[in-house]
Amino acid sequence: MTDFSFELLGADGGARRGRVTCAHGVIQTPAFMPVGTAATVKAMLPENVAATGAEIILGNTYHLMLRPGAERIARLGGLHAFMNWPGPILTDSGGYQVMSLSELRKLDENGVTFRSHIDGSYHTLTPERSMEIQHQLGSDITMCFDECPPYPSEKADVARATQLSMRWAARSRAAFVNRPGYGLFGINQGGVHEDLREQSAQALKEIGFDGYAIGGLAVGEGRALMFSTLDFTTLMLPTDKPRYLMGVGKPEDLVGAVARGVDMFDCVLPTRSGRTAQAFTRRGPVNLKNARHGDDPRPLDDHCSCPTCRNYSRAYLNHVVKAGEIIAAMLLTWHNLQYYQDLMADIRRAIESGTFAAFEADFQSQYGQGDI
Numbered sequence: 143m144t145d146f147s148f149e150l151l152g153a154d155g156g157a158r159r160g161r162v163t164c165a166h167g168v169i170q171t172p173a174f175m176p177v178g179t180a181a182t183v184k185a186m187l188p189e190n191v192a193a194t195g196a197e198i199i200l201g202n203t204y205h206l207m208l209r210p211g212a213e214r215i216a217r218l219g220g221l222h223a224f225m226n227w228p229g230p231i232l233t234d235s236g237g238y239q240v241m242s243l244s245e246l247r248k249l250d251e252n253g254v255t256f257r258s259h260i261d262g263s264y265h266t267l268t269p270e271r272s273m274e275i276q277h278q279l280g281s282d283i284t285m286c287f288d289e290c291p292p293y294p295s296e297k298a299d300v301a302r303a304t305q306l307s308m309r310w311a312a313r314s315r316a317a318f319v320n321r322p323g324y325g326l327f328g329i330n331q332g333g334v335h336e337d338l339r340e341q342s343a344q345a346l347k348e349i350g351f352d353g354y355a356i357g358g359l360a361v362g363e364g365r366a367l368m369f370s371t372l373d374f375t376t377l378m379l380p381t382d383k384p385r386y387l388m389g390v391g392k393p394e395d396l397v398g399a400v401a402r403g404v405d406m407f408d409c410v411l412p413t414r415s416g417r418t419a420q421a422f423t424r425r426g427p428v429n430l431k432n433a434r435h436g437d438d439p440r441p442l443d444d445h446c447s448c449p450t451c452r453n454y455s456r457a458y459l460n461h462v463v464k465a466g467e468i469i470a471a472m473l474l475t476w477h478n479l480q481y482y483q484d485l486m487a488d489i490r491r492a493i494e495s496g497t498f499a500a501f502e503a504d505f506q507s508q509y510g511q512g513d514i
């Protein structure tokens with residue numbers, strides 16, 4: 143079995159071109175990772191997710207421990223077999239979802255105790271339990287158990303959460319089951335504060351991880367603050383390991399974050415938008431509920447090769463959206479995931495050819511134009 147590895151294949155300014163190798167396959171970076179929270183990328187069959195070009199998908203410790211249960215998935219052969227996704231899977235550690243989804247009962251040095259948002263049952267997550275669950279799921283990339291402070295927060299509370307997360311990172315590392323091809327990522331915290339980000343980066347580098355995520359962002363701070371935080375944070379992280387910006391983001395965010403040295407991204411936007419009639423195009427987002435599409439025979443995006451753009455008109459999409467038909471979620475989700483993967487492929491090609499700056503300028507001039 144090959145070891146977990148990251149190869150830096152090239153760079154163009156701050157943008158990097160790389161390759162992650164893990165147990166279930168290879169991931170070209172910069173990469174966008176579709177979110178498959180409850181063991182499904184919503185409204186998509188796994189083979190169709192792969193057809194968009196996605197090489198790795200995300201799962202969630204929080205959701206899967208509550209339903210159907212990590213032990214049950216392990217008994218059934220692990221998450222790859224259970225959801226019929228043969229490629230790499232990254233799972234989040236659960237703390238972030240507890241804070242955003244459950245009726246939080248208690249957070250202390252040991253971990254978090256909470257009530258399930260599904261049936262009200264009590265559960266406890268600790269760094270050790272989170273590592274055990276991600277091992278039972280069989281994740282190629284396991285995330286450290288951390289606390290992501292809400293935005294805005296007092297700096298003192300961000301410092302408290304950051305220092306706790308670093309102690310939890312050490313406990314996560316100690317509890318992680320080392321296997322060739324399986325990696326553990328640390329999560330850098332510190333809010334928008336350069337000194338706290340530095341403390342966190344130092345602590346994570348001393349422990350040593352296979353990759354470094356940037357947490358604590360995409361929590362409502364806005365693009366300018368996210369970019370200014372990235373301006374100093376990515377430089378604190380090792381250059382020979384992948385950098386994963388959690389929860390990001392819109393197409394403009396991806397391009398700007400790649401320019402600042404980020405290699406991996408996840409966001410619910412393309413899939414969630416697919417279920418709420420929003421489609422991404424190279425000229426910006428389009429709302430298919432809008433009556434102006436009712437007689438429009440054109441495809442969503444005549445540059446797109448997805449089945450939606452090859453076989454359906456905007457008029458048809460407007461109709462099935464307004465009728466609340468299931469196919470609307472299928473077609474728009476597929477297109478949005480294809481759009482995100484095509485954007486990442488264009489970004490990788492631009493870095494390879496040393497034209498990323500021109501690509502970024504061209505993207506910004508086209509994208510903001512609004513739909514034709």
Ligand SMILES: Nc1nc2c(CCc3ccccc3)c3nc[nH]c3cc2c(=O)[nH]1
Nearest residue numbers: 200201234238290357358359360388389
């Ligand atoms: N563990 C963790 N997760 C975060 C997520 C969820 C990403 C995720 C991973 C896997 C599946 C779903 C979601 C964030 N989403 C937006 N901002 C985020 C910050 C953090 C964070 O600081 N720590």
Ligand SMILES: [Zn+2]
Nearest residue numbers: 446448451477
């Ligand atoms: Zn399309």
